[in-house]
Amino acid sequence: MLKLKSLLLVPAAVLVVACGKSDNAPAQQPAPSQPAPVAEAPAPALPAxxxxxxxxxxxxxxxxxxxxxxxxxxxxxxxxxxxxxxxxxxxxxxxxxxxxxxxxxxxxxxxxxxxxxxxxxxxxxxxxxxxMENHQIIIVTAASPIDGKADLAGKVVGAQEGSSAVDAIQKDEATAASFKELKTFGDNITALMDLGTGRLDAVVVDEVVGRYYVAKRASEFRVLEDNFGTEDYxxxxxxxxxxxxxxxxxxxxxxxxxxxxxxxxxxxxxxxxxx
CATH class of the missing domain: 3.40.190.10 (Periplasmic binding protein-like II)
Structure with missing residues (x-):
């Protein structure tokens, strides 16, 4: 009887051991945490x-x-x-x-x-x-017979080198092609001085500069109604x-x-x- 009881207890022992293995199975791993938000880069500093x-x-x-x-x-x-x-x-x-x-x-x-x-x-x-808004105006001497762009045909016209006046003239291809010469200068004042001495027939210049200059010498120069367009500064x-x-x-x-x-x-x- 003792042997029989011992044999009957073996499956129960095995069951207990089996249950014990199940209880010791690795626990479920927690979900990985979300990465920390990346801080925005500071705005570039202005120069001193x-x-x-x-x-x-x-x-x-x-x-x-x-x-x-x-x-x-x-x-x-x-x-x-x-x-x-x-x-x-x-x-x-x-x-x-x-x-x-x-x-x-x-x-x-x-x-x-x-x-x-x-x-x-x-x-x-x-x-x-x-x-600011600006125009490319045409300045001639007070006694000049030139009254508009059409009258610039065959004439020597001055403008500042590298300026938007040159760009504006070149955009008006027909008028530019009619010039005898487009002469460029290092600055507008030199061009206007050459206009005053007769070495130029007209000067194309930023309105803000041209009208400021003409206002000081109104008896010598005048501004034509025609211009070479409007632009923004x-x-x-x-x-x-x-x-x-x-x-x-x-x-x-x-x-x-x-x-x-x-x-x-x-x-x-x-x-x-x-x-």
Whole structure:
């Protein structure tokens, strides 16, 4: 009987052992935790100083006064913007015909001097929203028989080298082809001086510059009704300087909104020319 009882107890023992193995099976692993969110990269810091490239013989946008100090509408606009951005502004006269090379070689950080926004320039320059509208006007002497673009046929016409005046003339292919010569100059003032001495028959120039100059010598020059088109001025930066460009756009917008840009405009033009 004892042997029989022992044999009957064996399956129960085996069952207990089997149940024990089941209880000791590896516990289910918890689901992996979600990765911690990646912190956004901080916005690029603005530079402590920017070098503003300009043509220092481009009144009233930027030029030297009788004390040889840089003054002008764009100078005042740039100084106010830099002050609001808490950035030091250094003004550096450059060869305006090489402005894109000066900018992209990092010899200057900003182009701010009546810079016309064009699709061709957008390939190499980042532009703010336009802050001013301009025309390419035609100036002749007061006694000139020239009354319109058609009368420029066979004439010697001057413009600043590398300027949007040259671009505007070349877009009007028929008129440009009728010139005897298109003569370019390092700056507009030299071109206007040659007009006054008779070495040129007409000068094509930014309206803001031309009318400022003509107003000072109204008895010698006049502006034709015809022009070579309308354009917008903007501030130019390198394409990869997106933080600076964004801040300039924001600051110029604020200057327009609170009337500061208008005040600067009226000081230089006697009217609000802000776009």
């Amino acid at each position: 100083k920017i070098v503003v490239g300009l043509d220092d013989n481009f009144p009233p946008m930027g030029f030297r006064d009788e004390k040889n100090e840089l003054v002008g509408f764009d100078i005042d606009m740039a100084r106010e913007a830099a002050k609001r951005m808490n950035i030091e502004a250094e003004f550096k006269p450059i060869d305006w015909s090489a402005k894109e090379a000066e900018l992209n070689s990092r010899r200057v950080d900003v182009l701010w001097n009546g810079l016309t926004i064009t699709e061709e320039r957008r390939k190499n320059i980042g532009f703010t929203a336009p802050y 903007g501030v130019g930066t390198r394409l990869d300087d997106k933080a600076l460009l964004g801040k300039l756009d924001e600051t110029l917008g604020a200057m327009k909104q609170d009337g500061t840009a208008q005040q600067i405009s009226e000081q230089w033009f006697g009217a609000n020319v802000i776009k």
